[in-house]
Amino acid sequence: MLADLRLARRTLTRAPGFTTVALLTLALGIGATTAIFSVVYGVLLKPLPFAEPERLVSLMHRGPGMNIPLMNQGPATYFTYVDHQRVFQDIGAWDTKEVSIVGRGDPERVQGLAVSAATLPLLRVHPALGRLFTAEEDAPGAALRTILTYGYWQRRFGGAPDVVGKPIEIGGRVAEVVGVLPPSFRFLRTDPAVILPLQLDPADAARGMSFGFQALGRLKPGVTLAQANADVARMIPMLPHAFDVLRLEPNVRPLADDVIGNVGQLLWVLLAAVGVVLLIACANVANLLLIRAEGRQQEFALRAALGASRGRVARAVLAEGVLLALGAGALALVLAHGAILLLRWMAPAQLPRVDEIAIDPTVLLFTGAISVSAGLLSGVVTLLRFGAPNAAALRDGRRATSDGPGRQRTRHALVVAEVAMALVLLVVSGLMIRTFVALRHVDPGFVRPAQVQTFRVAVAPGVIDDDAQLASTHQQIAERLAAVPGVTSVGLASHITMDGEDNGNPLYVDGVPVAEGTMPPLRRFKSVAPAFFETMGIRLVAGRPITWSDVHERRLVAIVSETLAREYWKDPARAIGQRVRSSPDNPWREIVGVTGDERDDGLDRPPTAIVYWPLLNDSYPERTMAYAVRSSRVGTAGFVRELQHAVWSVNPNLPVAAAQTLAEIESRSMAQTSFAMVMLAGAATVALLLGVVGIYGVLAYVAAQRTREIGLRMALGAQAGAVRRQFLRHGLVLTGAGIAVGVVASLALTRVLSALLFGVGPMDPLTYGAMSAALAAVALLATWIPARRASRIDPVVALRAEG
Template identity: 50%
Template sequence: MSLFRNFATGLRSLFRKNQVDRELDEELGAYLEMEAAEKIRQGVSRKDALREVRLERGSLEVTKEIVRSGGWEFFVETCWRDLRYGVRMLCKKPGFTIIAAVTLALGIGANTAIFSVIDRVLLQPLPYPHPEELVAVWHTAPGLNIKDLSSSDSCYFIYREQSRTFQDIGLYRNDSVNITGMAEPERVSALDVTDGVLPILGLRATLGRTFTRADDSPGSAKSVMLSFGFWQRKFGGDRSVIGKTITVDGELRQVIGVLPRDFHFGGRDIAMLLPLQLDRAYTFLGNFSYESVARLKPGVTLAQANADVARMLPIVQKSFPMPVGLNPKTLEDARIGPNLRTLKQEVVGDMDKVLWVLMGGVGFVLLIACANVGNLLLVRAEGRQRELAIRAALGASKGRIAASLLLESFLLALLGSALGLSLAYGALRVLVATAPAGLPRINEIAINGPAVLFTLVLSLFVSLLFGCVPAFKYAAVPQLTALRESGRSMSESRHRHRARSALVVSQVALALVLLVSAGLMIRTFRALIEVDPGFVMPSDIQTFRVDIPYTQVKEPERVMRIEEEILHKIEAVPGVSSVSLSMSVPLDGNQTTGPAFEKDRTYSQGELPLHRFRFVAPGFFKTLGTPLVAGRDLTWSDIYNKVPVAIVSERMAREYWHDPASALGKQIRVSPKDDWREIVGVVGDVRDDGVDKEAPSSVYWPILTSEFEGNELDVIRSVAFCMRASRAGSASLMEDVQKAVWSVDSDLPIADAHTLEYYYSKSMARTSFTLTMLGVAGGMALLLGVVGLYGAIAYSVSTRTHEIGIRVALGAEPEDVLKMVVRGGFKLAGFGVGIGIAAALVSTRYLATLLYGIKPTDPLTFATVALLLIGVALLASYIPARRATKVDPMVALRYE
């Protein structure tokens, strides 16, 4: 009750101040009367009694202040008065306030924007129930030098039946399907899933139901779940869609449900889900071509789950037969083991390194902005020394003065935060628009509650950071010293100069760290551009995919004829100079790996020489501009006569036969049941995995060929067409191409229409994104650092006008004055560069994984940035130095 009474009394004092003051006057007056009455009884006159009581008790106003200061409301009143005074002081100097607020807004806005990304991508849990229980089930095969090996159907069946740590496990696989019978045919992204995937994620259907085990059983009726967007786009949100059928890859499938609006999984825009319907009776070992998600039992750790998977792997190998042609020793030597990771780690990937680097970069920008504003506040506080001394003389304590100065800093920070939030909103839109494709959860990024709270906390932090130096420096200056130094002195005192110099040095040092980081990324980007990717002029190469499902066309040779006919139709499109097709195009992510054994080489039991496989048609290398190093290209005669031939990459030729020409005539095959295939050509290396990755050792097979495990024909049904065209990337070209495809088969849509430049740029997206962001941060740092140095030198010159006038009057030449001022700026820049180089040597180590072709301690980058900063610093010093040389000694002395 006493606490409540104290609170209520404080509120009454705040909101009924006049009444409380009257009551206090009456109470103190009553005490005076009581003591005066006692003296009157002792024979003292009333007039003398009142005078004696007042002398004994002291001033009533002091007593009132003592009484008022005893409650919490006094602190509130003090803060309110200081707040109003701070607002008045900031409004009194609008120029200073605007410059300081905008400077802070740049730093705070950049930090808020990057934090919004980090909060959503790295800090916030995934939008599923109990996300900490979700894991991605991966494996590792050190014997094959494979760090991340996906899951297989054989593993899935055993893990689901015998796991001691999983509540459930599900498999899924990215897919693309043809939708026909609904206006124009369309190719859309799909996800093939087992029945457990959605329940594991805790997702329910917005409409209808999810898959059951019956739906996922082999031979069950064909069903499909639609995404919310596809349902709205194709059916207008019609709720009677449940039970209707749509044609998917030539098969009728019944719609059983609609996914939630916010369903995002696997980093793709999914249009529909299809049941995998895996058949255990036809399951073999191997086939690690699925991704897998599982939910751990409560309390189970990742280490326990890994141990459980390690226990089950031998059971998997005993439970299923080996595929035809695969040596059991191969699986044994692969040493397959568990490599589980949290689903959040799976989603985030390696983007956390980029984001934390960017957060550090914009953090440096904020520190530089704080140093800049700190310098402005120091200058402003020096001009207010007389005012602060008078306040101290009138009774204000050092703490009270320091608190009022800090409160002004906090008001500046709040104003900067408000402007920064506006800047962050715009910066975030730009950041999301330019973000690399691999940035996860990009649709969820926004300025939200945590971002606003972060901004408020940041404003408090920066107000203390840039406000504490002037607050404590000038609150503690003795009154007489302050009054004496507030006048113009002969020269600027050393202790007044030291704090500003330290702030300028810190700005230069932080700017150097950021510029070195940006410079390293520039050198990385340049090194990547200079890499030969294995093709030329990618902006002139248009690619797109066509899929011919088995349900639409069964015969492999007929599929090949359709694909060839489409190719010839495209050749007739205006502007197309060459065209070919393959299983995939470089850098598109649809790569396949397999074994290739040389005829005259001896292999140990279980050895598996893995190479990159690509099935291609004649003219593929000519269209890409990949050089033919030796031999010849494939021909249509090779294709239709089933000639057992192959083409290999230059890297494979050199690894096996030391010279490309020596590879010609050599024979390779995939398995003991495969035909020997003669190498008829060697082509240049192509960087399939990214410009920053080494080109893999590759084998190119004819696109229509006999199966590697038998003599039946096999064909690639999902093919990528590549055409070199003057109109590449234009909508008109793709309209003509679509008409050409439909002239062959009106049920075939085209998909993934991109230039090769798109995939090329995408492979460098992380580097270019990091470069852009660090470049912007470095530019801001350089600008703020130069402005800070210029301001410090200019202010120093203005305070030394009298001294400079005397020097000139005593015979100093303008060049002497110029050298003196520039020397001061050079010393500050030199100290900053020295400290910055030391800091950069430490901080750039965290960029190592983002660099290519250079080391984090690259001497050329460090030297270039150091010279740039010193040059800019000299220029910033030269301008006020020139002004100093024009000082008229008579005017300066008379002014003093």
Template identity: 35%
Template sequence: MSRVQGIAARLRAALFRRAADRRAREEFAFHLEMETAANVRRGLPPDEARRRALAAFGGVERHRDDLRDLRAALPDDLGRDVRIAWRSLRATPAFMLATVASLAFGLALAASAAAVVHAYLGRTALPYAHADRLYHVMYAPPGPVEPHGMSTLDWSTLRDVVRDAVTSQGVSYTLGEGADAQALAALRVSFGFVRGLGVRATIGRPLVADDYASDADGRAALISDALWRGRFGADSRVLGRRLRVEVEGHPGTFETLHVVGVMAPGFWYGRTSDTQVDVLTPLRTHATTYVVRLRDDVTAERAARRLTEAVRAAATWIPPDWPGVTVEGMQERYVREMRPRLVAIAVAAGLVLAITCVNVAVLTLLRTMRRGRDVAVRVMLGAGRASLLRLHLVEIGMLCGAALAGGVALTAAALRALAPRIEAELGKPAPAGPSAIGVDWTVLALVGGVSVLIALLLACVPALLPWQRRLAESLRRAGRAGSDGPVMRRARSTLVALEIAGSLALVAGCGLMIRSAVAMIGTDLGYDTAGIVRVRVRLRQETYPDAAAFQRFYARLAERMAAAGGPRPAYASWPPYADVPTQTVDVDGRAGEGVAGGVVAVGDGYFATLGIALRKGRALTDADRVESEPVAVVSETLARRLWPNGDALGRRIRPHETMQPGAAPAPWRTVVGVVADVRQTYVDADANDVYIPYYQNPQLGRYGSFYLRARGTSPGAAARMARAAVAEVDPRAIVRDVLTVDDEDRELASARFMTSLLTGFAAFAALLATLGIYGVVAYAAQQRQRELAIRMAVGATRPAVVGLFVRDSGAVVGAGLALGVLAALAVARVLAHQLYGVGPFDAATLAASCAVMAVVALVAVWWPASRATARSPVTVLSEP
């Protein structure tokens, strides 16, 4: 019988006892009858024939013994080993609790990190059908102008590479009147959009080909689940209802929307899942396509080549040195900015889990060494190496199983409670929603596989035991100094050095993030965000058709706020931390020497409210009306760049702030002031900003925000006051959101999040390293108790004896620190994209981290050594 057949037979005999007994009896009876019949044919009497047949088969008991042998390896021995292992673990509750708790916490960290990474970086994380085949089409790099004529590109000629052209056009609707008015974010979409993204309806139907007919009665519309529940109370009778909406940007233009269905919950389309879509309607005009769904066998490179050829053939104008079309996956585009953070979190969690495993290995090794007498006695009584290893494997399996169950439960509870917070800290919601951040089969498979691997590695610890020693020597050493040979000492030292190395890597990473956060906090952004509240308002164009109307609205708003005792509102078209579009700024008398600058329309008091320092000239005031001379204020950097040897005041510039087709050329503006540079981001080095009065450009004033500095009141109270004032001045004005400026500082929030996360990881790793060093030194001190007592009896002082332990541990700590420096450099490379104001290989941070770990190691060595020397030598030497 082969080895595989033998194992199979044992499994069958163990799992199906009664059937195995019955088959054995039947088989034995069959062979017995066959042998008896053969003996009868040879001329023997029946009784003699049966007796010889029984002798030939060895008797019934032999076969029963064989059957019991087949079962012996599984239920009997396994059950016995489980009972013995449980008694052994119960006798050492501290070891059991420390091991299970450490592994459970480490597995929970690793599983949580895996769940977050999988929710964002999974191939099908985006909530669309076949999301891995969706790609963004970029006709030009960011900044340069793309070729003209892309809205009429014939996509039918590209069917060999493109399955669906996902075309959309944003439009804003206003539903309702007065206080009941609601702004709707709508998309007019092609049929390829519906098919390519797999848009479905939970109630009613999705858009179909007939809805795109130009003579259709109104526009068929899919409304969002949020709009259906919030506006229509989840009433199924909304199907077939006709909604009269006003088209924003086209005063007096109304459309009729025919509701045909309700979209699935959580549908979004845009740069982030915050870009919620309220309405989908058919697109009946040509529009440029920026997203496509490629065929299954088409690569991004091939699609880019085919699209470049098509654009060259169809474009009416191509910019000089045009590099061609670039195709990028939607999933990659969504997670590109946050990928470094996710990788850093995964690496840190993995490192913590590795340190946890090393710590548990140290505890297991020490426990195994303390059980030297027990092992020797078992061997003397006949236990084989295989049975001892099996017993140890059962113990490790029980510990790892309990830790796995606890880790999964802890992970599920933590992610259920913290998923919204995790999304907020990462700066982008999970593509499939908060529910995607949880324990699924992928995470379970990963953490289960890691647990099995940990169990197998821990099961190898007894392989370090001195199995070949004579029993008498084992018993003697177990009674005096255990089984602490050179192999064991090297194993302990190696594990402790690995703990120190991993902890140093995390401490160094934490130090880098702390220095980065401190540098960010100390960065002068050019304005003071303390107590600033931003209120975004959308005004209707038919009510405010020109700059004079804007002037009246904000003047009345300022009066209302002042009457209520609130702060004065200051308007701006672009808030801090926003990506202000760059436009060409021409200089009078210097044709062709224009520079790119950000143009922001601001109101009276904007610079004072945000604390932007005025360097020269004057700020913009209420006197800068539409009928007044066009003026502007520029930043210091732009002033130095345009007039390096002269004064900017009185010079004329022309920012192209209108940017509307067919609009009249922008006016020349006189520079009346120079203000301090304002950073839009912490890494923003381009401060070419131009500020113009918002009264003098109604196009920039319609969708802006106004700011309040809460003095003498809380930001929340100021926000409520602002909402009330807007409603009183114009009930039809729509307040889109109210939040503090500090809430928008995603870069600093991300740095703080990573700092706090790595600090927690580093603290846990340092604690594990401390416990590991403490355990090893405490065990060594216990083993050398009589030696230490003799040293002290002949005159050695306690500091000298403690110093002996410190010297003995110095080599291990030094090796751990040296290895940790290499690990810290690797972690620093992973964190390089998260740092600001400090390099990834900062010598001061690395030196400070080494000093911290050295102090931690010194305390972990000193404390057990000091306790070991506290006992009287006479007491120790008098013990048997």
């Protein structure tokens, strides 16, 4: 083997042009595949950074009674499972929350992670400093304790080793720091600054239904997911009878599924796409090796005549392919490293575990494996055509190296395959481009988002306790913000459009009966203050907006979205005067207005049915409000800082958090689509380039091989145009065959893209036609160049050269 590799090295060194082209071609395919595999491995396949992660599970439910695919945990379900389970070593609860921290510089709003006392120990997390929570600290009413994450400890406390025991004011309460987590701590898709005790109250289990937090567990050794689901199914009938309406079903699943979310399909599609690019690169190199081998038949025959076995010659051929691929693999790692940095920069917010994407030992092993495989695949084609040395090559080199029909068929098949695979990628990228364009034309429900600055202001109970005073504070903040130069309007609501909030609450409608044992459909609830719709640019379809008088006088009014109004009353105008409420225990509220629809769940989702309550209400109380400020100064230097000072002029202990423009929020809702579009378009461009190079290479070689024939024909009177047409026809036949095969393959494969598409079907004829025409046009150019060169052959020179 070493002798074969040394010989291959010397042989390739003597052909630097061929070697360089083959190396770059393979490196491009292997590098792209390595980069995307590093993403797939880092996000989907790499084990979670906890001890024995395969035994960690997420405890979820399905709610067929409410048509809810995934439901969290609540006090009743959680305490029932903790007390009666048989298959878990332990069960922990957790929830994310934004918390305000004051007293150390400017007030700030950070993400917090609230956990039960069992959560961190079952993950086998050990603190870098201090300790974890005790069961007593997790009890309701206990003094507040907190654990800092490593990054926040470094940023806010400068990594001070004496931080344990220090007080910190969180959410209006003083908390003692009891520990610091290690820098390696990562928890699912969260990025917390502080860890807090969840402090669940067992008494809440009998106070109705709620599903406000999540749970995870560690299975006992040998327990399967099926057994865990069966155990939860056994405990569900133990819940209070009020839960019967939900018809809960268990959904115990690997904890990694909570990390991956819905990005798995996208990443597998991207890996398949770059895998196609690698196959095209291998086909190109196989064609190069095939052409090169045709000129080496005398060498193969001479080696056979001197005693080399067929296997010895075959190893020499394969060694060249493998050596080329290994060299390309080394170059591919350099390309992949740069691509990974670009991917991490471009990655959408929905892509988890981005910081774990890297070239680690597993990725290196993968690169080596596909490099060797690519080399073998490229060399096998040559071996199949030239594995048996032809003794005739020693008698007549010209005739033995002639372009036989079998060899033509092999080269042509490779070119057809390249064109077909390139078309598949072009169609896939075209569908994603059509999707992106369709999303850009969707009415989001608001206007001129680049002129709207948003941020959140939370008022902790310890800062302002009285609800009426809370509403007055928000009104004062809105008035101070409106006084900032350049501001035209200010509105506030519990949530801004597309900010990730997906609450679902039952809505009772007067005159619409609810069958016994069932609940009404879930709707999105928002608390709003005056001028919110005006600031966002959400049109008023019927009725009137909410006023500050409605808020302060606690009038029983509400506003609904157009989608909700049409669902119940067909005509939005007929919704005015109708009554709704959030539960049978709350009073009816009169609908006084109907607004245009918001795409609250993203541009690719249907308009959300929303109910808007006044800021002060008993149905949907909120202490954290999102402000929207419309101004032509959005994006200019110092504008956000001026808004912060306007808020602090009302109360200096109110942190301003999550400052972002409405345009940024809208763009983030399309981030996954745009990421997929860019990645697939890049893969399709490379595939198109490689496919065109393949067509050009074959026709250029044919022209070179047929120089004498063409010279003779032209000497006998053949016209240059006829020669050009012959070569063009040859190239277009190959292209047409490849397009035909590619269309059939695309029709079969693009169905898997349905979940990623919007506004276009997987068999969209416009996309197929446009991509086929584009490929044909580029292929025509690649065919024209060798055809033009062949038609300019000087008959005298050609015949002399052959003589």
